[in-house]
Amino acid sequence: MxxxxxxxxxxxxxxxxxxxxxxxxxxxxxxxxxxxxxxxxxxxxxxxxxxxxxxxxLRYTFETVGREEYEAPAPAENPHAWRLARIIDSSLPMDEDTRRDGLLWQELWLRAARDKESREFTHWLYAELRDWIGGVIAEGVAAGSFGPCDPRRVADLVLVLTDGYSVHLAFGDPAFDLQAAETTIWRLVSAELGLTVPFPRRHPDGSS
Structure with missing residues (x-):
């Protein structure tokens, strides 16, 4: 039943x-x-x-998309960087679920520009994302994995970069590809976190 x-x-x-x-x-x-x-x-x-x-x-996709990757045991080396990389992965259209998720977010942005209820919901959803990403960054700072920073400001940087790249990747802009997007986002975020490690990809061969 x-x-x-x-x-x-x-x-x-x-x-x-x-x-x-x-x-x-x-x-x-x-x-x-x-x-x-x-x-x-x-x-x-x-x-x-x-x-x-x-x-x-949208709440469902926020709670489920990328969860399996994110909640998998992190490697012993650079675990906080690994977690942050998985958040970036889940925020970009890398597979069927995340591509669908990205299209839903684009629909929400359009609604939020014109509809008060959707706008308020969008504010709430981004606050949840900011808290989640900022929490991961704060844990990394506390553990000494990341340098001193404002976790919420870096979280906003992650959100702005992944949102921007997602739009271009979603409609197949030939000037953009997934691995280049990950690399660029990681370079800019790493500068804020004092990181020198390359983007921790999901598979050892560098595939997505």
């Missing part, structure tokens, strides 16, 4: 896929219900309208 939590997750995944594929303005609740394999009545039971569903879908 499928429980309510599992149904909610199925709907959220379907919403993420549908919104990324069609764009928020074209999505109707029935589109999401059909992809999730549920009735529109059940969909409305969990989410009263499109806005609530969209915001919860």
């Amino acid at each position: 499928i429980d309510a939590a599992q149904t909610r997750t199925t709907i959220l995944v379907a919403a993420c896929e549908t919104i990324a594929e069609l764009g928020f303005e074209k999505v109707r609740m029935r589109n999401v219900a059909e992809r999730a394999g549920v009735s529109t009545a059940l969909l409305h039971y969990h989410f009263e309208n499109r806005e609530k569903l969209f915001h919860e879908a």
Whole structure:
């Protein structure tokens, strides 16, 4: 028997896929219900309208995308740098999940520019991201892995850089590629953290 939590997750995944594929303005609740394999009545039971569903879908991606990589045991050498690198990875379109996640964020930016509720939600979501990234940086500073810095300011730098590169990578700008983006972001962030190690890639051969 499928429980309510599992149904909610199925709907959220379907919403993420549908919104990324069609764009928020074209999505109707029935589109999401059909992809999730549920009735529109059940969909409305969990989410009263499109806005609530969209915001919860974004909250879901924030909580899940890249989690498996981030929560995997870090190597003994430079563990804090490894964690920060995984945050950068999860913020760039490196695979199907992160590409979909990036498209959802772009939809949110458009909504936030025109809609007060979406703007307030965006402020909250970025505050959560800033706290998460800043917390990882603060831990690295406390452990002596990073040099003295303002963790929140460096977190903002990470956010601005990954957001900017994500836009170009999402639409396949030939002037940009993933590894070059990672390298450039890491160089600029490393200058703030006093790091000299190269970007810790997920695989020893340097692949993504």
